[in-house]
Amino acid sequence: MPAAPAPAASLRSVRRRFVALTALRWLPTGVVIPVTVLLMRERGLDLPTIGLIVAVYSAATLVLELPTGGLADVVGRRPVLATAALVAAASSLTLAFGRGALVLALGYLLGGIARALDSGPLQAWFVDRTHEVDPDASLRTGLSRAGVAESVALALGALVGGGLVALSPLPDQGDGLIALSTPFLVAAALSVVHAALVLVWVRDPARVAAPEQPGTMRALGATVGSGLRLARSHPALRRILLVTAAVGAALSGLELLAPPRFAALLGGESAAAGAYAVLVTAGFLGSASGSALAPLVARLTRAPSRAALAGILGAAIALAAVSLPAPVAAAVAFVGFYVLLGIAGPLLDELTHAAASSGQRATVLSLNSMALQGTAIVTTAGLGVLAGVTSSAAALWVPAAVLAIGALALVRWPRPAS
CATH class of the missing domain: 1.20.1250.20 (MFS general substrate transporter like domains)
Incomplete structure (x- = not known):
């Protein structure tokens, strides 16, 4: 019978996956940061309207944060993380193709939903998996490296986003896709890749079901409470x-x-x-x-x-x-x-x-x-x-x-x- 992998090796694997998924989560955000306001300005929106649209994102995230966090605690981190990545892809595509305040606001609404869905489950999975392998393992190194990965991904994405506009074969203006849409198309593709890696890499630790909570919604309410x-x-x-x-x-x-x-x-x-x-x-x-x-x-x-x-x-x-x-x-x-x-x-x-x-x-x-x-x-x-x-x-x-x-x-x- 082959020997089981050493705990240290398992911890390194969990840490590497956590850091890689963190980077890939934030890379699409970095790609669109330099061009988001520019795209909406090119679509004819003024700054007060853009401010209201951005507020839709924060409001959606604020309202949904706690229910989605509770959902991840009840149904597992993996399905919530995969759903978040796919909703983020839909948000990017909506912004890439959208014209008019209402459609662009819908893109931001989807972005806020995705942000609420993924704000805690990945880190929660990392902590649970680490403790499953070694209950006494330190979290500090993994959390620190994930913080580095997030910031580097944002920085790299910002540079890539500007370059994509400069190299885009799309026209600078028009009613359809334009050069400023290109980073959003790339961000959508990266989000789909992120969803696929979540499904391959993330496995929720075994949970003991609570017999007094037979339904998911009841369990969700109890967890949030x-x-x-x-x-x-x-x-x-x-x-x-x-x-x-x-x-x-x-x-x-x-x-x-x-x-x-x-x-x-x-x-x-x-x-x-x-x-x-x-x-x-x-x-x-x-x-x-x-x-x-x-x-x-x-x-x-x-x-x-x-x-x-x-x-x-x-x-x-x-x-x-x-x-x-x-x-x-x-x-x-x-x-x-x-x-x-x-x-x-x-x-x-x-x-x-x-x-x-x-x-x-x-x-x-x-x-x-x-x-x-x-x-x-x-x-x-x-x-x-x-x-x-x-x-x-x-x-x-x-x-x-x-x-x-x-x-x-x-x-x-x-x-x-x-």
């Missing part, structure tokens, strides 16, 4: 949700305010377009570097909560520094924000998984995503008005302050219950 009660009663999870909400305000604030800020520094939108695309790529690579540094920083500070606290406080300072009047200093602060937040990301994930059980893991991750998306909606609406009254530089201080205050939830991290 228990996740809400856990978040309300568990001191660590309450703190993580507060930190995540603050991070959502910071990220959405920077994404909204940085483009006009650098346009003002560099002499207008046209002058800043190329430089800002390079800066965004550098930011994603900086986030990857931060994720790679997370295990080292945790060892140096002797606790993941202290390392995450240091990273988030540093990111808050960097976010405020983006308001500096010198373009180089503002650009360094922009990249520094992503590096420091990248350090905190995998460590916050580690703290989350330490507090959540297997049967509630995807639900809890969906709660985190809800906190992120909820503050993003409020932030983008409020900061747009504030920046119009004052300036993008002044408005940047608000999300910086929110992030610094949110970091305080990591002070004196509660000890695990004995």
Whole structure:
């Protein structure tokens, strides 16, 4: 009889698949990031309308996060992840072919549904499979490498997306497919590949069915309810949700305010377009570097909560520094924000998984995503008005302050219950 594979080899296989699936999940997003607004502008939409369409994505994600997280905990990670990838492909195709606000809004609605479906199951699968192979195995390395993979995939995708438009054989204008549609066609194909790999690689651990929950919908309701009660009663999870909400305000604030800020520094939108695309790529690579540094920083500070606290406080300072009047200093602060937040990301994930059980893991991750998306909606609406009254530089201080205050939830991290 052949010998069973060594646990170390099995752990490496789980980790490699998790990292590869994470990269492939975010690569299509990176491909379309540089051209999404440009495509909608080419379709004749003005910026206020585009803002409303983008809000459809966040609203759909917010509303569906918890039910879809509970669904993944009940029916398994594999079917939910595969469905998410296929819905993402449908979203990309809708945006590629669509004309008019309603059709493009439908594309964003599908994108929000896909985001809600896949916001927690892949990471939950990785944690469950790792613990199935070795209950005492550390999650930090896998979560850190996945953070690196996500950021590198976004950076690489952003560069590829711009190149696809330049090389596209499609016309620059027209009622059908145009050059700006090309990245969305490629993103759809990548999402289909992602779905196929999920079906091949992801296997849900064996579960013990609860006899008192005979129906899927009843089980789903019970799982969602228990996740809400856990978040309300568990001191660590309450703190993580507060930190995540603050991070959502910071990220959405920077994404909204940085483009006009650098346009003002560099002499207008046209002058800043190329430089800002390079800066965004550098930011994603900086986030990857931060994720790679997370295990080292945790060892140096002797606790993941202290390392995450240091990273988030540093990111808050960097976010405020983006308001500096010198373009180089503002650009360094922009990249520094992503590096420091990248350090905190995998460590916050580690703290989350330490507090959540297997049967509630995807639900809890969906709660985190809800906190992120909820503050993003409020932030983008409020900061747009504030920046119009004052300036993008002044408005940047608000999300910086929110992030610094949110970091305080990591002070004196509660000890695990004995």
